[in-house]
Each structure stands twice: as structure tokens, then as C-alpha cells.
Amino acid sequence: RLKPGSNTVTVQAIGEDGTSQSISRSFSVTKPIPRTMIDAPLSNQSINNQDVLVRGWALNGSGVKEVRVSVNGTHIGNAQTGLSRPDVNNAYPGYPGGDRSGYSYTFSDSILISGYNTIIIQAIGNDGTIQNSQTRVYMPELLYHSTYYYTTFSDAVDVQLVRNAQTDLYGNGWESAKRVDVESHMNPNNYLQFTPVNDKSSAKTLQITASSLNVRSGPGTSHGVIGSVARSQTYSILGQSNGWYQISYNSGSGWVSGTHVALIGNTQTMPSLPSAVEVTASSLNVRSGPSTAYSIITSVSFGQTFSVLDTSNGWHQINANGRIGWISGQYTKQVKKIPGELYQFLILSGSSGISSSNLNTELSGKGILAGQGEAFMRAGRDNNINEIYLLAHAFLETGNGTSTLANGVWVTSVDGKAVAPKRVYNMYGIGAKDGDALRLGSEYAYKQGWDTPEKSIIGGAKWIADQYINNATYKQDTLYKMRWNPATPGDHQYATDIGWALKQTRNMDMMLEICQRNNIPLRFDIPSYR
Structure with a gap:
């Protein structure tokens, strides 16, 4: 019944004869200050393909009336309050309801934008006083620009057909690809779930x-x-x-x-991570229409992720390795991540901005690669290659730093001729052709002088840069450019297989994971034909 500030207590003694005597004392009451805390999510935590749980506690000298949750300045709901928190009551005694001061609220990551997002908790007391706390979370940032080529898409396809583009889609081994399949694999629009900003006139x-x-x-x-x-x-x-x-x-x-x-074009931010479905069956048929009554045109495998182009009767339309078809939603789950086919537009040139210490964190437990963060940083800097791409490439080729070729091979002869014995290393599998990979890969490393892990990391990165990513003549710094070379179609193409770029993207999820952990944006170059 006491109010904050000055209070007076009066004691009055009344006798049987009606006489009275009173005495008063004044004293001041100080109300405990409001307190709030956000226990989760952690500050700068990366969020991807998951609901966001906001939890913590709130105290107010008048009791807590409600806890409001806002994201990026927009109120999204009120948290559940009254959750048990005896630890808080022990730490800050004297608050009404202190032992049940916990709160909790869960929301979908679909409301987050690319980059940093601010979450604000507003605890409102029964007396109207307000106490705020805030944290921020990171949604993997996807940056892109469009490159506008003078070549028409039709003319570019014509060149590929003249160059005898190949495919293994027809079940008869390698053979010439049909025009419709070349167009399907080559058309960038088949792999996008957003409409890029058309800024050609302002380039x-x-x-x-x-x-x-x-x-x-x-x-x-x-x-x-x-x-x-x-x-x-x-x-x-x-x-x-x-x-x-x-x-x-x-x-x-x-x-x-x-x-x-x-x-x-100018750098743009994708509206959000594209909505996608992930295959949950070991193998799933892709059909020409949205039911089992339609013919099977190809299949997809467990864990593959695809943009949803359309939906009908519980079926999803996707681009499966360049073929537009339908899969049953019964054997998929909704995810919010980068569909694998988008990786063919990921820019592999330029530094990611990751520090050597963070590189070493990623390299921890990776065999002979552990502790080589400075070497990967120098390899990226000297050769203008994304260091995270180099890590992913090396992890793949060396079995996370455990392969024989990565751990050093003693070479005594090269091309059949005796040489001064030397232990050499090859971190990217360069020159290690199928059939005799260990000998050919180690002999190539010997010729290049890669007699330390550092030399192999840096020297191999130079080879990757010189051949394609920063080639002086062609500069093909995306998988799409390596395969189709939209600047000069038909020239300096890495493969004749129309599915090559898509097949390579299956090994690049690791780049996204590392970027998410280190809050590094991914950059894409989206080709646009005339």
C-alpha cells in the first residue's frame, strides 16, 4: 500500500476515556528499478532456415504487465510471460513476481531482411513504466549485380549447338544435346526465384x-x-x-x-533468401506434370534444394538440372536457404573479408590444413580469389585435410625420369587425373615446387586464378561463365556437358555455411542476354 516517494505512518493510542495520543513518522520508499534481459538469441547470431526464439526475463517494481517484441521497428507480438526464473529472483530480490519473471516468444525467420536485424524487447510495468533491451541477429546477406550482354540468348544457344554441346540426360551415355535442353540449362531465368532489378540504363x-x-x-x-x-x-x-x-x-x-x-549493373540486395524445398526421399521422380499420371523426365536426390517455380495440388514445379518438372510435396520440406542451382552465379573472385583468425577457426580439425589461415588469406589476396572458395575447394579435394596427396608424397621420379627426392603437397587436386591421380598429382606438385603445404595452397590458388577466375583474357569468375562464357559464347569453355555448372554447385553448400558463421555476404553475378 506504500507509494514511491514520501510516506507518513501515524500511530494513535486511544484511551478508554476517549483521550488519545498520536505520533507520526515520515519515510521515503524507493521502488526497485525496472530491469530486462535478452538471453537469446545471442548478439550477432546468424539465422538461417530456423524459427527465432526470443527469451529472457523482465522485472518491474509494480509488476510486469506485458512484454512487447519488435523487429526492425515493427511490433510483431507480445511474449508469453510468467515463466519460472528462480535464478533471477535470487539475484534481484524484492520485485513482485520475481520468481516468475521469464518471457518467451518465437517467430519465423521469414520476416527478417538480409543483413543485420534489430530485435527490441519492451517490458511494460503495471504502473506504465517501460524498460527496453535489444539485440541484433544476422540473416545471410545476398548481394548481386546483373551483367548485360549484347549477345542475344538465341544466338548464344546457336553457338553451343554448333560446338556440339553434350549431355548424359538421355540414358545412352554422352551424346549431342537437343536445343530445348541447351536452352533449359543455359537460361539464367530458370534458376532465379526473384526478378533482378533492371538497371541497365544506369550501369x-x-x-x-x-x-x-x-x-x-x-x-x-x-x-x-x-x-x-x-x-x-x-x-x-x-x-x-x-x-x-x-x-x-x-x-x-x-x-x-x-x-x-x-x-x-549496380550492386543490389536480394529481397530475402529464396523460398525453396529440400528433397527428403533418397530418390524422387520429377514428372512432366503435377501428378503421378504424368511421365517421369528425371529424378532428384536426398538433400538437394530447389527453388519453387509454381505449386499445384501439393506438387512443386522445379528446375531439376535444367529440366522443368514437378515433384511431390509429400517428399520435400520447406526450407529457407539458397537453392543449389543459384551457386553457379556465385562470384569466386575478390576477397571475402574474412580474417586469418576466423579462417583458422574454420580450419580447426581439418588435418594438415589446420592452422593455415594465413596461407589461405595470402593465396586469396595475391590471386584475387575468394578465400572461402579456396577453403571449400581444398576441403573437398583433400577429404578435410586427410588425403595422401595433401599430407605429402615422396617423389623420386617425374614423367618416368629420376629426380632429386622430395616430399610435395597438392591441396586442390590439380593435375590429379582419374586413373593415376596420386602419381600425376604429386608429379605436378613436384614440377611446381610445392614442397610445403603453404606453397601448395598459394601456388594452387594461382593456377585456379590464371586458368579461369582471373584469366587475363576471359575472366570467368562464376561457374556459369566457365561453362557458357556469355561474353564470347563458345570460346574458352570449361566443359561441353550442358549440366556441368549445375553439377559443380552440389559441392558449394560449405561456402554458405562458413559465410553464415562469419557474417560474410555472398555476391552473385546474374547474366542477362539481349
């Missing part, structure tokens, strides 16, 4: 696609040639006119024809 950078392109003094062939630029070189766009682009050139500027450049 600020271009890349040269011709082997050599004249630079002219003005926007047209009537203007004089002042020099030339080479394939894969990039330039800032200063202006444009009638299909020509003005670029910085030789301390001045010049103009190049838009028919021989690719325009690089």
Missing part, C-alpha cells in the same frame, strides 16, 4: 568483350581511332550516345561501341 561500369576494340574520339565510326582496349578490361562509363559509351582512356576519354561490351 556505371562496362567490360570489353571483343579481343580488341577501337577507342574513338567520338560516338561513331566517323570519328578517328585514338587507341584500343582488350577483352575483359573494365572501365567506368562517363557517358553514352547512340549505342556508344564514353570511357576513361589515357588520362582523357574516348568512345567504344556498345555492340562489343557488357554492361555491369
Whole structure:
């Protein structure tokens, strides 16, 4: 019955004869300060494909009326209160209801945005006083830009058919792919569950696609040639006119024809991680329509993840290795993660920004790779390759640092000729061709001088960079570019198999896991044909 502040207690003694005597004393009452705590989620915790549990405790000198939960400034609901917390009552005695001061609230990660999200807890007392606490969680950030090629999609497909694109889809071994299957595998739109921002008109950078392109003094062939630029070189766009682009050139500027450049769009953020389904059966038929009455066109396997293109009667339409078909939802589960086919657009060049100490955390327990964080960082920095991609590549090729080739092979002869004996290492399986992988991989490492794990990590990264990711002529830094080379279709393609890029994506989930643990954004390059 006491109120905060000054209170007066009066004692009055009344005799049998009616006389009375009273005495008063004044004293001050201080109400305990409101307190709140968020126990979960932890600050900067990564969230992916999971509900978010918010729990903690709240105390108020007048008792807690309600606990409100907000995400990014939007109230999403009120937490369940009155949960048992004797530990809190022991630590902060004197609060009403202190032994039942716990709260809990669960929400779907679908309301989170890419990047950091702020969760605010607002504990409101019965007297109207408010106490806030906040934390933040990280939703894996997906960044992308579009690259706009002058080549039409139809013309690019024509080139692949002329080059005799191959497939093993028809059940007869390797044979020439049909046009419809080349188109299905090659069309970027088949793998996207969002519509990229069309910022072609506002692109600020271009890349040269011709082997050599004249630079002219003005926007047209009537203007004089002042020099030339080479394939894969990039330039800032200063202006444009009638299909020509003005670029910085030789301390001045010049103009190049838009028919021989690719325009690089600005960095955008994907709206959210795409909705997808994951296969839960060991093998699941993909049918031409949404029921078992339709024919089987291919199959998918346990753990594979696909974007949902459409739904009908409990069936999901997906792109299964380039074939559009339907799978029964009975044998899938809804997930919120990157569909595997999107990895073919993941940019493999450039540093991820991860620290050497965090690299060593990821390398812990990985056999001979443990403690090599500085070597991987140098390999990425010196060769302009994503360090996390190098880790994933090395984990795959070495069996997490346990393979014989990774742990060192004693070489006494190369190409059948005796050499000075030396132990060599090969962390990426370079040169280790099927049939005689150990000998060929170790002899290749000997020729390169990879006589320490560090030399193998750094030298192997240079080979990967020089061949494709940062090739001086072609710069193919995504799996899609390695296979289809949209800048100059048909040239310098890694494989003839129309399914090659998709097949490689099955080994890249590890990159996402590492990025999630270290709050590192993934970057994608989405091709767009004219």
C-alpha cells in the first residue's frame, strides 16, 4: 500500500476515556528499478532456415504487465510471460513476481531482411513504466549485380549447338544435346526465384568483350581511332550516345561501341533468401506434370534444394538440372536457404573479408590444413580469389585435410625420369587425373615446387586464378561463365556437358555455411542476354 516517494505512518493510542495520543513518522520508499534481459538469441547470431526464439526475463517494481517484441521497428507480438526464473529472483530480490519473471516468444525467420536485424524487447510495468533491451541477429546477406550482354540468348544457344554441346540426360551415355535442353540449362531465368532489378540504363561500369576494340574520339565510326582496349578490361562509363559509351582512356576519354561490351549493373540486395524445398526421399521422380499420371523426365536426390517455380495440388514445379518438372510435396520440406542451382552465379573472385583468425577457426580439425589461415588469406589476396572458395575447394579435394596427396608424397621420379627426392603437397587436386591421380598429382606438385603445404595452397590458388577466375583474357569468375562464357559464347569453355555448372554447385553448400558463421555476404553475378 506504500507509494514511491514520501510516506507518513501515524500511530494513535486511544484511551478508554476517549483521550488519545498520536505520533507520526515520515519515510521515503524507493521502488526497485525496472530491469530486462535478452538471453537469446545471442548478439550477432546468424539465422538461417530456423524459427527465432526470443527469451529472457523482465522485472518491474509494480509488476510486469506485458512484454512487447519488435523487429526492425515493427511490433510483431507480445511474449508469453510468467515463466519460472528462480535464478533471477535470487539475484534481484524484492520485485513482485520475481520468481516468475521469464518471457518467451518465437517467430519465423521469414520476416527478417538480409543483413543485420534489430530485435527490441519492451517490458511494460503495471504502473506504465517501460524498460527496453535489444539485440541484433544476422540473416545471410545476398548481394548481386546483373551483367548485360549484347549477345542475344538465341544466338548464344546457336553457338553451343554448333560446338556440339553434350549431355548424359538421355540414358545412352554422352551424346549431342537437343536445343530445348541447351536452352533449359543455359537460361539464367530458370534458376532465379526473384526478378533482378533492371538497371541497365544506369550501369556505371562496362567490360570489353571483343579481343580488341577501337577507342574513338567520338560516338561513331566517323570519328578517328585514338587507341584500343582488350577483352575483359573494365572501365567506368562517363557517358553514352547512340549505342556508344564514353570511357576513361589515357588520362582523357574516348568512345567504344556498345555492340562489343557488357554492361555491369549496380550492386543490389536480394529481397530475402529464396523460398525453396529440400528433397527428403533418397530418390524422387520429377514428372512432366503435377501428378503421378504424368511421365517421369528425371529424378532428384536426398538433400538437394530447389527453388519453387509454381505449386499445384501439393506438387512443386522445379528446375531439376535444367529440366522443368514437378515433384511431390509429400517428399520435400520447406526450407529457407539458397537453392543449389543459384551457386553457379556465385562470384569466386575478390576477397571475402574474412580474417586469418576466423579462417583458422574454420580450419580447426581439418588435418594438415589446420592452422593455415594465413596461407589461405595470402593465396586469396595475391590471386584475387575468394578465400572461402579456396577453403571449400581444398576441403573437398583433400577429404578435410586427410588425403595422401595433401599430407605429402615422396617423389623420386617425374614423367618416368629420376629426380632429386622430395616430399610435395597438392591441396586442390590439380593435375590429379582419374586413373593415376596420386602419381600425376604429386608429379605436378613436384614440377611446381610445392614442397610445403603453404606453397601448395598459394601456388594452387594461382593456377585456379590464371586458368579461369582471373584469366587475363576471359575472366570467368562464376561457374556459369566457365561453362557458357556469355561474353564470347563458345570460346574458352570449361566443359561441353550442358549440366556441368549445375553439377559443380552440389559441392558449394560449405561456402554458405562458413559465410553464415562469419557474417560474410555472398555476391552473385546474374547474366542477362539481349
